[in-house]
Amino acid sequence: MAQLDVQPKKHSSTWLWIIFFILAVGAAVLLYNGCNRTSPLRVDATDTTAHDSTKKDSNVIVTTQPDWNKIDLNIPKEQYDEITDTAIIVKGNDQYTIYSLGENILFKKGQSTLQPSSEVTLKQVASSLIKRYKDANIGVYGHTDSVGNTATNKALGEARAKAVKEWLNKKGGLPDDQVSVHSLGEQQPVAPNSTESGRALNRSVEIVAFPNKAAQ
Structure with a gap:
């Protein structure tokens, strides 16, 4: 009888290399994805604030404030x-309009109390202002001549301007502010003293x- 020589099968090392290769590739892919994962979007709070401030500023209505110290009282008549x-x-x-009223129309000489007869004149001025310059x-301005001292004349001019x-405000329909x-x-006389x-x-x-x- 012939002797049957049975030996255990040798596992091919090829499969081991294939498995190792697959594992290695998988590990490499996981490592690559981990390193290149998209970072959360970072917002620079400073830039956002600056942008918002600019946006807000662009919506602000800037009003035109007159330079009351540079009014020319000798402009042409209208x-x-x-x-x-x-x-x-x-x-x-093209910048402003002046309604000029003489002292004899509004006040007695040297006084700052409006004369009753001045109301007719002031009503015309107030009506014109409301008609043409509602948002102006x-x-x-109170003016005096140069008789007397400067401080007294300044005070008289202010008192007259306040009276008008x-x-x-109270009778002409114009807001206080x-x-x-x-x-x-x-100062700034329109004629020689x-x-x-x-x-x-x-x-x-x-x-x-x-x-x-800005309001027009």
């Missing part, structure tokens, strides 16, 4: 149909309407 009182002198340019900044402002007071006293006629012209009140360009 003619408004609603102004029929010859005691009111209207002057204007309005400044009331108060009338415009729309009208400001400015006293020039004897060397003559009585010149001094009379310098004793006046100017109501200046400075349109708010």
Whole structure:
């Protein structure tokens, strides 16, 4: 009888290499994905704040504030149909309009209390202001001649300007915060103070309407 020589099968090392290779590839893929995982989006709070501030600023309406110290009182005369009182002198340019009223129309000499007869004149001015300059900044200037000392004239000019402002607010229909007071006293005369006629012209009140360009 022939002898059957049976030996255990040798496992091929090829499968071992294949399995090792698969494991190695899998590990490499996992490692690669881990290193290149997308990082969360970082927001720079500083830049966002700056951007928002710019956006907010772009929505702010900037109003035009007049330089009350640079009003030229000698600008050309204007003619408004609603102004029929010859005691009111209207002057204007492309920036502002001036309603000029003499002292003799509004006050007694050296006083700051409005005369009753001045109301008719002030009503015309107030109506014109509301018609043409409803949203304007309005400044009331008090002027005097050079007789007396500078401080007294300054105080008188301010008192007269305040009296006119108060009338415009209470009886003229203009809001209180729309009208400001400015006293020039004897400064910026419109005529020489060397003559009585010149001094009379310098004793006046100017109501200046400075349109708010941003509101137009």
